[in-house]
Amino acid sequence: MTISKNPQIIHDMFNQIAGKYDNNNNLISLGMHKFVKFLSVKNLDIEPKMRVLDECTGTGDFAKFLLKLCPDLEVVGIDFSENMLKIAEKKVPQVKFLKVDCTKLPFGDETFDIATMGFGLRNIEDYGSAISESFRVLKSGGQFLHLDFGQKNLPSKVFDFIVPPLIKVFYGKNLPYEYLLASKREFPTPENLVKIFTEHGFKLKCKKNYLFGVISMQIFTK
16 A cells, blocks of 8 residues: 655644654653664764754754754754644754755755754655755765664564554554554665665765664765
């Protein structure tokens, strides 16, 4: 089954679930999603005063962990869900958050030293435009960190099995997380993602798996 990733539908869905988004993520990952996000950003080569673009920032977790590692970073967080951004602004008030579509970035060429995207590309209808725009706004030698679901292995299938009943109990209705599982199944494998990014000019720097391969991280350079 192919799911719809019409931007308006995705926008409305994330606005709908924003208020419970963090609690739901804590529940379905047993709190591990924060640990994995922090571990992933530690793989970046970060220096004070660098400019960082956190794309699909959601409620600002990546932005928060980036500043925890290096408080002197200049971090800009972008998302197209205004309800998610309201939460991010309260969570990380020192970050500038903007409502932006990451397939049409309003920034000049070679503006940022680092770009990050966690659990966002999977929800974008046009992967290519988002990746091309990220490449454009990165400086030469800049880094792009991508984090999302990874291998379609046994632990991943166990995750798919336990999430719906957990969310139904906690959330009351599990439609958004039915979408989550469907988008997870249709998302390219880490190996195919590397091919897609390299086709858009990026070079793979490193990759790591977390939680027995359920989550995969790749860092690319321009």
